[in-house]
Amino acid sequence: MEPNDTVSPTRRPRGRTALIIVAAALLGISGGTAVGYGIQAQRPPTPLPALAQPGLGYPAKALPADKAAAPLPASEDRQVKMDGDLRKLLVERPKGAKASPDHPREGGEWQRLSDYTREFEDERSMFLFLAENDVRRIAVTAWMQGPYRQSDVTLVQFRSSARMGAADHFDGQLSYMPEAEGGAGNTGDPIAGTGEGRYFLYAVEREPGYQPFHRARALAVRGDIMIDINITDVKPISKKDIRVLAERQLERL
Structure with missing residues (x-):
């Protein structure tokens, strides 16, 4: 080192002695690892503890063909029913009832998405929501x-996909029902046999000179189908009327 050369105070010079020490350390680590693996390989295998489950939950052999459970008939397979003609799953028109001018076909008919969404206040948002779902x-x-x-x-049916279309549509409609038709806190009544299905009754206030307006609505979900039932009249609608109609429709699904 020349007299005028200086060494940086933040970095130590690495001489021959330092390199020998590092090489010895690496050799010691490698050697220790190899010896450890060798000792472990010579030891007998340690048996695993016994399983807590005493036996398997299914038979060791398949059941004979004559004892195997038969597949569900189409009349009892709900998915087969829902993939068929959806109109045939609509509740039948009561005896003595007449065709509606809006939907005159007996036995039900198909409804275009654009016609269905016109029944909502914000039809554009509803159209986009249903299409995206x-x-x-x-x-x-x-x-x-x-x-x-x-x-x-x-009956509004959705395709089977990652989206829960029927449940989402149901939740959206159910969310505003307590405040619908100018009401406040109308929580409705549960529909038996459904998870969250409910029916509601409303008496809508009208201006003087107009006939009174009463409405009942039932909402429920069955699989990939959202059920939407409405009854309107100038006379009060009983809870039994809307409840029985909802139950009759659910039985067909």
Whole structure:
């Protein structure tokens, strides 16, 4: 080192002695690892502890063909029913009821998405929501009982996908029902046999000179189908009327 050369105070010079020490350390680590693997390889295998489960939950051999469970018939297979003609799953028109001018075909008919969404205040948002959630098809039936009472039953079916279309549509409609028709806190009543299905009754206030307006609505989900039932009349609608109609429709699904 020349007299005028200086060494950086932040970095130590690495001489021959330092390199020998590093090489010895690496050799010691490698050697120790090799010896450890050798000792472990010579030891006898340690048996695993016994399983806590005493036995398997299924038979060791397949059941004979004559004892195997038969597949569900189409009449009992719900998915087969729902993949068929959706109109055939609509509730039948009651005896004595007449065709509705809106949906005159007996036995139900197909409804276009654009026609269905026109029934909502914000039809554009509803159209986009249903399209994005893979709506598959819509079937509807309707009838008149007396001069003013009309009943409409709509089945909105969604495609099987990652989206929960029927459940999402149901949740969206159910969320505003307590405040619908100018009401406040109308929580409705549960529909038996459904998880969260409910039905609601409303008496809508009208201006003087207009006939009173009463409405009942039932909402439920069965698989990939959202059920939407409405009854309108100038006379009060009983809970039994809307509840029984909802139960009859659910039985067909």
